Amino acid sequence: MLNKKLxxxxxxxxxxxxxxxSYPVTKMIINDIQPLTLAFCRCSIGAITLLLIFLINTDKPIKEYLVGVPWFSxxxxxxxxxxxxxxxxxxxAQLTSASVGSLIQGFIPVCIALFAAxxxxxxxxxxxxxxxxxxxxGVMLIGFLSSDNNSDTRNSITGNLLMIIAVISWxxxxxMSKKTAAHFNPLLITSLSTCVGSLCLLPAAIFENRHSGWPVIHLNSLLAILYLGAVSSGVCYLLYSKSLQLLTAAQVGNxxxxxxxxGLIISLVFLNEHINILQIAGAVLVLGGIVLSTRKSRLAG
Incomplete structure (x- = not known):
């Protein structure tokens, strides 16, 4: 039991x-490749990575694994x-700073705690x-109440709102991943769901490039996409699903x-971004709230 928890x-x-x-890295290359195209490339590489890992670890025909899989989930x-x-x-990432986006992304464990309840x-x-x-x-302070009233701010608020919806989606x-991990092979479920998500992104990517054609991807952007796809969306999806199998949803969220x-450290050090005093106050509230909202799982673990 201890080894599994470890x-x-x-x-x-x-x-x-x-x-x-991942948010700062995405921010670094988002001007070189359009957002939906980047999403498709990243998730497709992630899906291929997961499928390869699954095929390497299969000990019976794939058809047998597909019997009874929860397609709705x-x-x-x-x-x-x-x-x-x-x-x-x-x-x-196109509309807001990497530092603010990373802070809003930190709202994920609170969202998980709410959904788990x-x-x-x-x-x-x-x-x-x-x-x-x-x-x-804290999220309201970071995303909506800590900026001046100008065009860039309106774009930032839109970007912040999109990130909040992304957090809810995650x-x-x-x-759903937690509910299925207890009954089905997590690698198979994660691989199939990533494939489904990538296929759904393909029409959007085609539509996005209907006039300009597919972009020429430079070496730095290509390496970043490979990192985001193979490591962040591939290996990490597998490890995340595995951790949900071994830990409680609240522990994972913690x-x-x-x-x-x-994300904040990378944004401040490598992207030379800055955050104001209200955003710092919001960050303290978010991080403090995360500690409190997941306190039960920490005591139980």
Missing amino acids: IGLSSILFVMIVWGS IIFMGLTGVTCFYTLFNLS VFLKEKLSVVQIVGITASLV GAYTI FANLDPVV
């Missing part, structure tokens, strides 16, 4: 460090965790409710504390 904790730790870097996961999430994620019937304590409220106030993916911290 594997789960190590997996989710690696995932959150990689995912914490797979399609739902593909739409929420791949198509919707990465579409909104990349559109947000509603759909998995996990009870929330008074402390957790206080934490969720603090995080909500919360829905996590809850490790998302690292996500905005990693």
Whole structure:
């Protein structure tokens, strides 16, 4: 039991460090490739990576694995965790800063806690409710109340709102993934849902490039896409699904504390971005709220 928990904790730790870097990395290349095209390329590479890992680890014909698979859950996961999430994620990266986007992305564990309470019937304590409220106030402060009234700000607010919707979409993916991981092969389910999500992105990418044609991708952008696809959307999706099998949904959500911290550090150091005092206050509320809202799982673990 201890070894399984250690594997789960190590997996989710690696995932959150990689995912914490994904928003700044996306921000670095979003001007070289259009957002829906980037989403398709990233998720397709992730799907191929997952399928290769699955094929290497199969010990029986693939047809046998497909018997009884929950196609409704797979399609739902593909739409929420791949198509919707990465579409909104990349559109947000076009419109807002990497530092602010990373901080809003840090709202994920609170969203998971809320969804777990509603759909998995996990009870929330008074402390957790206080934490969720603090995080909500923090996100509002970061995303909507800490900017001046100008054109760039209006774009930023739109980008922030898109990121919030992306977070909600990821919360829905996590809850469905948690429910299916207990009964089906997580690698198969994750591979199939990523394939479904990637296929749904293809028409959007074709439409996006209908006039200009497919873009010429430079070496730095190509390396970034490979990192985002193979590592962040491939290996990390597998490890995330595995951690959901070994840990509780709240424990997994708790490790998302690292996500905005990693993203913020990368944004400030490598992209030379700045955040104002109100956004700092909002970040404190979000991170403090995350600690409180996941306190129950920490005590139980």
